[in-house]
Amino acid sequence: MDFISGNISVVAIVVAVVIVVALLSFVASRVRRVPPNEALIVVGRGAERSEGGGISSPQKVIIGGRTFVWPIFQEGFKLSLEQYQTPVEVQAIDANYIRTAVKATVNFKVTGTEDGVRRAAQRYLLQQQQLPVIVQQSLEGSIRGLIGGQPVDDLVKNFSRLAADAVNETKGELAELGLQIETMNIREIETPGSTYLADRGRAEAAVAKQNADVAEAEAERIAALARIGNTQQTAERQLQLDVRQAQIKAETDRANAEASAAGELARATQDKLVAEQESIAVAEQAKVNQERLNIDVRQPAEAAAYAAVQNAEAERDAANAAVEAEAFRRTQLADAARAAAENEAAAVEAAGRAEAAAIKAKGLAEAEAVDALAEAQGKFGQAALASQVISRLPEIAREMAAPMGNIDALTVVSTDGANELTKSVANNMTQLQDVVKATTGLDLVSALGGFLGGRAGASDAPSAHVTTPRDSA
Incomplete structure (x- = not known):
């Protein structure tokens, strides 16, 4: 269950x-x-x-x-409320008994109100496709009446008035049917079976053409006059332009000439200034060259001359100092030799003092010789040079003989025997004279002779004033 x-x-x-x-x-x-x-x-x-x-x-x-x-x-x-469109073609006799045809297009619809819908539904609910025919028939009657009441010329002149009158006459009738016209456009008005409009058109065209020809002729005349006036004005303007161009060219040429002259004057002035500046520059360059000459040539030459003078004076003082030192040394040696004969101890002491004094004098003389060498060389020339060379002869001879002194054993192959060695040393001393003369231009033999002569005179003079220990005794 x-x-x-x-x-x-x-x-x-x-x-x-x-x-x-x-x-x-x-x-x-x-x-x-x-x-x-x-x-x-x-x-x-x-x-x-x-x-x-x-x-x-x-x-x-x-x-x-x-x-x-x-x-x-x-x-x-x-019931459709959409717009319908239908053509309307009407032929009728106008006021002048001329057959006239009007072609138009009409847009209409069912009135969009409840009353309009009910009125249209009562009449055309099941026959909506018949609405264009109904509107055409209503408008044809209205347009025929309008055509018959006025000449075709007036209809042609005002299409919009014809359309408005047709709509106004049919508005009430169509409203009873529940319809309304939206727009009506007149497309064409003709006179079928006659050439009335064409003839009127030709006449109007002829008048229009005549008017156009007259207007064209007048326009051509005016244009010709305008062209003539324009040509005249153009010629006058061209003449003014040519005159003005000539004036401008003359002014331009004058300005160019003035500018050229001013340019030449400016260039001349500039060249003058440049020449002046170049002259100043050359003068300054000459001063610079003069200063450079003073610095590079004259001052070094003066310095060299001054140095030469100082060197000559130094050499002279050195030579004098050397001569005096040598004379003093020899005097002391002589005094020491004489004193040695009387007393060996005294001689030795005297010799020591003399040697020390000589060494001291020689050192001082050499120091003074170095300072006065430049001045002595300038003042004494060849004599000072000879003095220097002669004072160095012992050292030179010693250096030349040094190689032979270093020989342990010497074998002389010569017919002269041992005398060949002595000749060789003498020959070296002879060659020394040639070497000195070739290098310094000094004739050693002549200089030595003059020096010895001067020394002899010098030794005689001071010897008269020297007091030996023996003489004092």
Whole structure:
């Protein structure tokens, strides 16, 4: 039992769901949605609507909305609110009995109000395709009346007035039908079977052509006069331009000449300034060269001359000092020799003192000789040079004989025997004279002779004044 009762419950639920779904589908199918370009007219029970004055309308009009249409009791019909377009061609006799044809295009639609929809639905709900024909017939009658009431010339002159009059005359009639004209355009007006408009056109064209020819001739005359005047003005302007150009050229040439002269003058002035500057520069360069000559040549020459003078004086003083030192040394040696004969101890003491004094005198003399060498060389010349060379002869002879003195054993192969060695030494001394003369230009023999002569005189003079120990004794 439980199983059966459970199955019954499930079946009941399924049936209920199916019923609900079917009901919803039915309700949805009866809801009518109306787009803006359509009107829905609902008729039947419950569709009545009260209007002003207590009048009840058996139709309900929905424009651009939605509504529920009860099945069985109500039914809905659609009416298009879109615009229609239709051509209108009318032929009629005008006021001058000329057949006239008018071709126009009309745009119209069902009036978008509830009253207009009801009026159109009452008449054309199931014959909406007949609406263009109805509008054509209404406009044809109106246009025929307008054509007959005025000449074709007036119709041709004002298309828009003809269209407006036709619309105004048919507006009330079409409003009763639930229709309204949006626009009406007159495309063409003709006179079929005659050349009236063409003739009028030719006449007007002839007048227009005549007027155009006259206007063209006048324009050409004016243009010719203008060209002549323009040519004259151009010639006058050209003349003025030529005169002005000549004046400008003359002024330009004068300015160029002045500028050229000024340029030449400026160049001459500049050249003068440049020459002056170059002269100053040359003078300054001469001064610089003079200073450079003084620095590079004259001052070194003066310095060299001064040095030569100082060297000559130094050599002279050195020679004098050497002579005096030598004389003093010899005097002391002589005194020592004489004293040695009387008393050896005294002689030795005297010789020691004399030697010390000689060494001291020689050192002082050499020091003074170094300082006075430059001055002595300048003053004594060859004599000082000879003195220096002669004073160095013992050293030179000693150096020349040194190689032979270092020989341990010497074998002389000569017919002269041992005398060959003496000749060799003498020969070296002879060659020494030639070497000195070749290198210094000094004749050693002549200088030595003069020096010995001078020494002899000098030794005689001081010897008279020297007092020896023996004489004092």
